[in-house]
Amino acid sequence: MKHTISAMVENKPGVLARMSGLFARRGFNIDSLAVSTTEDPRISRTTITVNGDEYTLEQICNQLAKLIDVIQVIDHTTHSYVERELCLCKVASTRENRNDVLQLCQIFRADIISVAPTNLIIQVTGDEGKIDAFVRAIGDFDILEMVRTGKILLDRDTNGTQGEKA
Amino acid sequence: MTQTTFTGADGLLRVFEQEDVNVVFGFPGGAVIPIYDKLYHKIQDGSILHVLPRHEQGGAHAADGYARSTGKVGVVMATSGPGAMNLVTGLATAYMDSVPMVAITGQVKTHAIGKDAFQEADTIGVTMPITKHNYLLKNACDLPDVVREAFYIARSGRPGPVLIDVPFDVSAAPCTWHDRGFSPIPGYDPPGPGDPELVRKAAEMINAAEKPILYIGGGVISSGASDLLRELAHKANICVVHTTMGKGAFPETDPLSMGMPGMHGMAYASHALQHAGLIICIGARFDDRVTGDPSKFAPEAKVIHIDVDRAEINKVRRADVGIHGDAKKVLEQLVPQVNPRQPGQWEAHLDEWRRTHPLSYNTDPEDGIAPQYIVETLGEVTGNEAIVTTEVGQNQMWACQYYKCIRPRQFLTSSGLGTMGYGFPAAIGAQLGNPDKVVVDIAGDGSIQMCIQELATAVVHKLPVKIVILNNSCLGMVRQWQDLFYEKRYSATLLTGNPDFVKLAEAYGAVGFRVERKEDVRATLEKSLEITDRPTIMDFRVPGEENVYPMIPAGKTFDDMMETAPVGV
Numbered sequence: 001m002k003h004t005i006s007a008m009v010e011n012k013p014g015v016l017a018r019m020s021g022l023f024a025r026r027g028f029n030i031d032s033l034a035v036s037t038t039e040d041p042r043i044s045r046t047t048i049t050v051n052g053d054e055y056t057l058e059q060i061c062n063q064l065a066k067l068i069d070v071i072q073v074i075d076h077t078t079h080s081y082v083e084r085e086l087c088l089c090k091v092a093s094t095r096e097n098r099n100d101v102l103q104l105c106q107i108f109r110a111d112i113i114s115v116a117p118t119n120l121i122i123q124v125t126g127d128e129g130k131i132d133a134f135v136r137a138i139g140d141f142d143i144l145e146m147v148r149t150g151k152i153l154l155d156r157d158t159n160g161t162q163g164e165k166a
Numbered sequence: 167m168t169q170t171t172f173t174g175a176d177g178l179l180r181v182f183e184q185e186d187v188n189v190v191f192g193f194p195g196g197a198v199i200p201i202y203d204k205l206y207h208k209i210q211d212g213s214i215l216h217v218l219p220r221h222e223q224g225g226a227h228a229a230d231g232y233a234r235s236t237g238k239v240g241v242v243m244a245t246s247g248p249g250a251m252n253l254v255t256g257l258a259t260a261y262m263d264s265v266p267m268v269a270i271t272g273q274v275k276t277h278a279i280g281k282d283a284f285q286e287a288d289t290i291g292v293t294m295p296i297t298k299h300n301y302l303l304k305n306a307c308d309l310p311d312v313v314r315e316a317f318y319i320a321r322s323g324r325p326g327p328v329l330i331d332v333p334f335d336v337s338a339a340p341c342t343w344h345d346r347g348f349s350p351i352p353g354y355d356p357p358g359p360g361d362p363e364l365v366r367k368a369a370e371m372i373n374a375a376e377k378p379i380l381y382i383g384g385g386v387i388s389s390g391a392s393d394l395l396r397e398l399a400h401k402a403n404i405c406v407v408h409t410t411m412g413k414g415a416f417p418e419t420d421p422l423s424m425g426m427p428g429m430h431g432m433a434y435a436s437h438a439l440q441h442a443g444l445i446i447c448i449g450a451r452f453d454d455r456v457t458g459d460p461s462k463f464a465p466e467a468k469v470i471h472i473d474v475d476r477a478e479i480n481k482v483r484r485a486d487v488g489i490h491g492d493a494k495k496v497l498e499q500l501v502p503q504v505n506p507r508q509p510g511q512w513e514a515h516l517d518e519w520r521r522t523h524p525l526s527y528n529t530d531p532e533d534g535i536a537p538q539y540i541v542e543t544l545g546e547v548t549g550n551e552a553i554v555t556t557e558v559g560q561n562q563m564w565a566c567q568y569y570k571c572i573r574p575r576q577f578l579t580s581s582g583l584g585t586m587g588y589g590f591p592a593a594i595g596a597q598l599g600n601p602d603k604v605v606v607d608i609a610g611d612g613s614i615q616m617c618i619q620e621l622a623t624a625v626v627h628k629l630p631v632k633i634v635i636l637n638n639s640c641l642g643m644v645r646q647w648q649d650l651f652y653e654k655r656y657s658a659t660l661l662t663g664n665p666d667f668v669k670l671a672e673a674y675g676a677v678g679f680r681v682e683r684k685e686d687v688r689a690t691l692e693k694s695l696e697i698t699d700r701p702t703i704m705d706f707r708v709p710g711e712e713n714v715y716p717m718i719p720a721g722k723t724f725d726d727m728m729e730t731a732p733v734g735v
Contacts, residue, residue: 014290014294014302017291017294018294021295025295042352055480058480059477059480059481062476062477062481065476065477068298068351068354070353071352071353072353
């Protein structure tokens with residue numbers, strides 16, 4: 001089962017290395033990981049999606065929380081949240097099929113952000129399911145290159161980053 | 167720079183003073199000269215005893231032995247690159263066994279970091295997975311705060327080693343002393359008492375249990391919960407099994423003590439744990455050396471797990487009640503809620519197992535000196551009072567089985583990592599921390615040679631550490647596995663080229679004895695106790711084919727236990 005957790009961590013060098021080292025040596029497999037600063041310059045937010053059972057999730061949360069630089073771990077499984085992911089996709093496109101690509105982009109509210117004689121770069125945002133659907137659909141064309149940011153999310157009901165350390 | 171300039175190194179030493187550090191185990195080198203230069207005066211005026219090991223690994227284990235035996239934070243210092251790398255085994259050992267330690271390492275100058283400078287190593291990167299936390303200092307003025315924080319992290323919660331990497335220029339740079347005092351660490355809040363509701367549930371389960379057993383580990387010792395544990399066990403009449411880390415947390419001479427279960431534990435202790443209806447686990451972690459195959463371990467048992475580290479709860483065995491908290495504080499909550507309980511059928515079973523599955527060994531003098539006899543006799547001549555350290559292997563398991571400990575912080579062994587070479591330097595640290603106690607290292611002829619150069623350290627400091635070598639001319643535990651499971655193909659486990667340990671002792675200025683007859687064992691041990699100004703090596707010649715029993719083969723279950731040597735072996 002897929003789980004999403006957020007770890008609020010101190011904005012210091014080496015923190016990501018500590019986290020990734022922990023994942024590696026304890027054998028946790030990470031699907032996606034996104035790190036960025038927050039409204040508080042001392043704190044960074046890591047959003048992690050992992051595939052695993054309840055046991056793995058519990059271990060990841062507990063082991064992460066043990067790191068001194070980790071301030072708070074939030075398991076979003078039971079929370080109501082909004083999530084977004086951004087995907088950039090470069091597809092082969094010529095004058096002949098450009099309109100087809102544009103039509104598809106309209107359906108997904110995706111933007112063309114670069115036009116070259118032989119390709120287009122498309123930007124699409126949305127939850128993971130929407131991005132997956134877009135990638136499947138655009139797959140009818142020739143995908144030359146693609147990159148996804150990984151999921152980021154915020155709980156709907158909590159206020160700010162303060163709270164209990166999991 | 168004038169002599170009166172206050173530098174990063176001064177800041178470091180001032181925090182040492184505030185943290186009541188009076189012993190530092192350290193090995194100097196280029197990158198720590200600014201610290202050693204400031205240390206010079208402290209050593210001269212006697213406020214800090216500096217112990218120079220012959221290898222940094224010895225220094226780390228000595229700081230570890232000092233910490234385990236006294237309960238204080240051990241301090242070890244090394245230079246950059248090779249010095250820091252030589253600490254790795256000692257740090258990993260302390261990390262696995264949750265020992266409070268602060269390691270200070272030198273680092274190349276800040277501008278040279280990352281340039282592959284002379285004696286540069288990525289100490290932070292290397293030690294990240296084997297320390298509780300670590301720091302690379304960039305600014306001299308941060309030093310006092312960081313050092314104070316390091317001591318706090320090392321000793322609180324689940325204790326562990328903390329490393330501070332100090333570049334040469336940072337320790338040498340002038341700084342202004344800011345005594346900011348203690349500031350809380352946002353991501354670190356060691357637990358106190360347990361959730362009262364869970365403690366109440368635990369008490370209910372204990373009060374209703376028909377087949378309870380206390381399964382205790384090193385957490386009881388590090389939180390200082392031994393007295394409360396004794397109270398709980400006696401009040402509710404519950405027998406106690408202990409891990410190697412928990413040895414001494416509950417007196418092994420107490421009628422309720424059931425000894426150590428697991429791979430080389432007492433058969434009756436393993437029976438007790440395996441057939442329990444309720445396991446009350448305090449400060450232990452269901453290690454594979456205790457459980458064997460976890461899916462077949464104690465199938466009927468409900469589990470109450472009390473641990474300071476939340477990640478240990480449900481890690482190996484799912485707990486019916488998991489209490490995250492400090493063992494001492496949780497026991498303070500729990501003990502008053504537990505009802506007195508009369509021994510019943512379960513206790514009769516336990517007694518029966520104790521009677522029918524005792525520890526035993528070959529006592530025929532024709533077969534040479536039984537190593538078990540040596541350890542047993544050591545217990546007698548020291549009145550079970552000695553601080554015992556061990557190396558790793560057969561010597562360690564015989565020490566666990568046959569030396570009865572009566573108080574916490576008395577038995578120091580590398581349980582988690584299984585570090586050969588740990589015992590002797592740890593004994594040096596223990597003796598320095600406990601000058602009035604007898605300190606004995608139980609060793610094998612293989613493992614003693616891993617850190618034997620520390621004889622010099624012990625001689626310099628006039629430490630009367632006793633080294634009992636159970637000399638079977640082989641790497642006994644591996645040979646035992648080869649014997650039992652690899653058709654006696656003794657690949658690389660027969661030790662040739664052993665030194666004459668008596669002469670070796672004398673070469674260092676220590677005292678050496680060789681013992682080849684059973685009747686000389688007691689007299690030699692007694693004679694060694696009279697030596698109070700230098701270390702003693704006792705080279706006991708024991709049969710090479712002696713194995714440790716009982717044995718549950720790795721990953722197997724309780725049903726696969728070999729209580730004595732298989733027929734024909």
